[in-house]
Amino acid sequence: MIARRILVAASAAILAAALSAVPALAAGDVGQLEKQPINLSAIGMFIAFVVMTLGITYWAASRTRSTSDFYTAGGGITGFQNGLAIAGDYMSAATLLGLSSLVFAKGYDGFVYTISFFVGWPIILFLLAERLRNLGHFTFADIASYRLDQGKIRTFAAIGSLTVVCFYLIVQMVGAGQLIKLLFGLDYNVAVIVVGVLMVVYVTFGGMIATTWVQIIKAVLLLGGGILLAFLALSRFGFSLEAIARSAIASHKDGVKIMGPGTLLADPVSAVSLSLGLLFGTAALPHIMMRFFTVPNAREARKSVFYASGFIGFFFLIVCVLGMAAITIVGTDPQFFEGGKVGGKLIGGGNMPVMHLAKALGGDLFLGFLSAVAFATILAVVSGLALAGASAIAHDLYARVIRKGEATEREEMRVSKIASLVLGVLAVVLGIAFEKQNVAFLVGLTFGVAASVNFPVLILSMYWKGLTTRGALAGGIAGLISAVTLVILSNAVWVVVLNNPAPIFPYEQPALFSMTLAFIVTIVVSKLDSSASARAEREAFEDQFVRSQTGIGAAAAAKH
Amino acid sequence: MHSPANTPVYERVRRNPKFHELVRQRSRLALVLSAIVLVGYYAFMMVVAFAPGLLHKPMSDESSLSVGFPIGAAIIILSWLLTGVYSHFANGRFQDLTDEITRETLQ
Numbered sequence: 304m305i306a307r308r309i310l311v312a313a314s315a316a317i318l319a320a321a322l323s324a325v326p327a328l329a330a331g332d333v334g335q336l337e338k339q340p341i342n343l344s345a346i347g348m349f350i351a352f353v354v355m356t357l358g359i360t361y362w363a364a365s366r367t368r369s370t371s372d373f374y375t376a377g378g379g380i381t382g383f384q385n386g387l388a389i390a391g392d393y394m395s396a397a398t399l400l401g402l403s404s405l406v407f408a409k410g411y412d413g414f415v416y417t418i419s420f421f422v423g424w425p426i427i428l429f430l431l432a433e434r435l436r437n438l439g440h441f442t443f444a445d446i447a448s449y450r451l452d453q454g455k456i457r458t459f460a461a462i463g464s465l466t467v468v469c470f471y472l473i474v475q476m477v478g479a480g481q482l483i484k485l486l487f488g489l490d491y492n493v494a495v496i497v498v499g500v501l502m503v504v505y506v507t508f509g510g511m512i513a514t515t516w517v518q519i520i521k522a523v524l525l526l527g528g529g530i531l532l533a534f535l536a537l538s539r540f541g542f543s544l545e546a547i548a549r550s551a552i553a554s555h556k557d558g559v560k561i562m563g564p565g566t567l568l569a570d571p572v573s574a575v576s577l578s579l580g581l582l583f584g585t586a587a588l589p590h591i592m593m594r595f596f597t598v599p600n601a602r603e604a605r606k607s608v609f610y611a612s613g614f615i616g617f618f619f620l621i622v623c624v625l626g627m628a629a630i631t632i633v634g635t636d637p638q639f640f641e642g643g644k645v646g647g648k649l650i651g652g653g654n655m656p657v658m659h660l661a662k663a664l665g666g667d668l669f670l671g672f673l674s675a676v677a678f679a680t681i682l683a684v685v686s687g688l689a690l691a692g693a694s695a696i697a698h699d700l701y702a703r704v705i706r707k708g709e710a711t712e713r714e715e716m717r718v719s720k721i722a723s724l725v726l727g728v729l730a731v732v733l734g735i736a737f738e739k740q741n742v743a744f745l746v747g748l749t750f751g752v753a754a755s756v757n758f759p760v761l762i763l764s765m766y767w768k769g770l771t772t773r774g775a776l777a778g779g780i781a782g783l784i785s786a787v788t789l790v791i792l793s794n795a796v797w798v799v800v801l802n803n804p805a806p807i808f809p810y811e812q813p814a815l816f817s818m819t820l821a822f823i824v825t826i827v828v829s830k831l832d833s834s835a836s837a838r839a840e841r842e843a844f845e846d847q848f849v850r851s852q853t854g855i856g857a858a859a860a861a862k863h
Numbered sequence: 864m865h866s867p868a869n870t871p872v873y874e875r876v877r878r879n880p881k882f883h884e885l886v887r888q889r890s891r892l893a894l895v896l897s898a899i900v901l902v903g904y905y906a907f908m909m910v911v912a913f914a915p916g917l918l919h920k921p922m923s924d925e926s927s928l929s930v931g932f933p934i935g936a937a938i939i940i941l942s943w944l945l946t947g948v949y950s951h952f953a954n955g956r957f958q959d960l961t962d963e964i965t966r967e968t969l970q
Contacts, residue, residue: 422900426901428950545928559919559927560919562928562929574911605950619939846870849876852961853882854965855876
């Protein structure tokens with residue numbers, strides 16, 4: 304009850320802050336071209352979304368009593384709902400803004416990037432979905448540590464999850480800041496803080512129930528908005544993809560080169576490393592894995608991947624059409640370039656083509672709608688991330704490792720709420736530090752770390768009897784250190800953030816090297832491990848295997 | 864929290880021949896479908912890296928669209944359809960078999 308009262312007070316405070324910001328904006332600083340005049344319809348639609356989601360959070364708060372409710376919505380989400388929610392998690396600001404802007408800037412290369420984002424889905428279904436559901440309880444660490452040393456492997460898996468969560472939070476925060484700067488005329492930093500505050504409110508009070516429903520509503524809005532925008536774009540070209548292509552070739556500075564692979568992935572090592580990172584990183588994103596624990600059984604888990612990949616694939620194809628259409632419609636229109644110079648710097652930055660496309664095709668009202676949806680997208684995804692991070696801290700590190708399973712549900716819930724608050728602050732700080740990055744590349748980096756740290760231990764614990772605690776730990780640490788080091792030494796951090804003249808690691812993607820290293824180290828160390836505990840761990844595989852295949856023993860996790 | 868070593872329930876499942884049939888058939892389906900997606904995707908990425916010219920070819924003489932676009936779209940659509948194939952069998956025949964095994968075991 305106290306929680307709900309605090310929630311009401313917090314909601315009122317946020318709304319008041321949002322409204323009071325409006326007159327301050329009217330004064331606006333005219334000097335900065337990037338900032339836009341206030342779009343009242345956009346602000347109205349955004350506030351409507353916030354009010355609706357806070358209403359859901361209020362409702363969800365009354366249903367979030369146990370840790371199971373908090374982490375997994377009590378296992379009561381259907382396959383279709385979960386499919387939409389997974390699609391929502393995946394259709395983030397990076398995919399809407401980042402992928403469409405890559406297609407806008409690079410043509411076919413952007414499309415290749417998009418395909419690489421997608422093909423992980425079938426693999427997740429074929430190799431992982433039912434096993435995740437049958438073995439998992441609240442977190443990915445539950446599975447990794449199923450038959451291995453609880454303290455060590457759980458700690459390590461939680462750290463892996465938190466690293467990925469932090470990287471991905473940066474991506475989302477950067478998207479939020481740029482978007483709101485363009486739409487509301489708000490300062491980048493203020494925008495990032497607003498996202499951080501709302502995220503903490505959703506997660507802390509509404510847990511997984513609120514996070515899932517925010518995600519579902521947003522997915523429906525985003526799909527609807529995307530379809531409408533694609534329809535408007537196609538109508539400009541007589542509903543002919545051929546006409547869009549012809550016009551794009553004529554408008555783009557690279558001409559006909561945009562119709563095939565170009566410079567972005569010209570280096571085969573880059574291309575393979577990128578695809579490995581995206582393919583296997585997808586499977587190991589903690590906020591995606593967590594969604595498999597919200598459905599009641601393996602049957603619903605499979606259905607959710609089928610629905611999710613359908614929505615995601617469809618949306619990705621739409622995003623590419625939008626990017627191609629924007630090459631002509633946005634790329635030749637002076638009103639979208641700073642100083643009206645076509646081919647110069649886009650107003651609002653390189654990630655904004657799809658937003659400009661909305662304005663060109665549907666005016667301020669549609670821009671407002673899409674901006675509100677994109678903002679909602681970011682809020683929903685960061686909430687999922689924060690929940691995944693909070694569960695790693697509260698369930699894995701606090702309840703299982705520090706308290707060794709002795710913590711009460713109340714204590715665990717309290718820690719998870721504090722953890723989400725801390726993650727909120729961290730997200731804001733990191734979001735501000737990473738302002739100047741292209742979000743799509745940062746996504747690639749996130750996936751590289753997920754693929755090198757979480758994926759090897761996840762897949763080997765489920766598929767390889769020989770995995771031992773020592774092997775998992777050594778391989779995981781090798782993956783984590785190599786992936787993070789390579790990211791730091793790559794252009795994105797070494798040059799852009801740390802201002803060094805040239806990157807030491809020449810590729811954007813660490814996965815090819817770091818994931819391979821993690822697998823090799825894990826397997827070699829496991830093979831050499833002849834300890835008694837290693838023998839017991841290998842023997843325990845047989846029972847784990849039966850449970851992963853049949854779900855016997857997992858049913859209890861879903862009943863609440 | 865877990866790992867009850869060789870619990871009798873799991874031992875009973877392992878003695879059921881239907882369990883081994885389930886594992887064999889479902890794993891084969893999963894492996895074949897994964898192989899189709901992975902081989903298709905990596906073949907595509909190899910072309911992107913080593914023979915990009917192939918994807919630049921226009922669909923016809925007067926077409927502006929390159930063959931790369933329908934090929935890319937086909938990768939997305941076909942791999943989605945394969946998730947439908949897997950769900951169909953795994954949630955139909957294989958789930959029935961799983962339910963049977965569970966019933967026989969927990970009796």
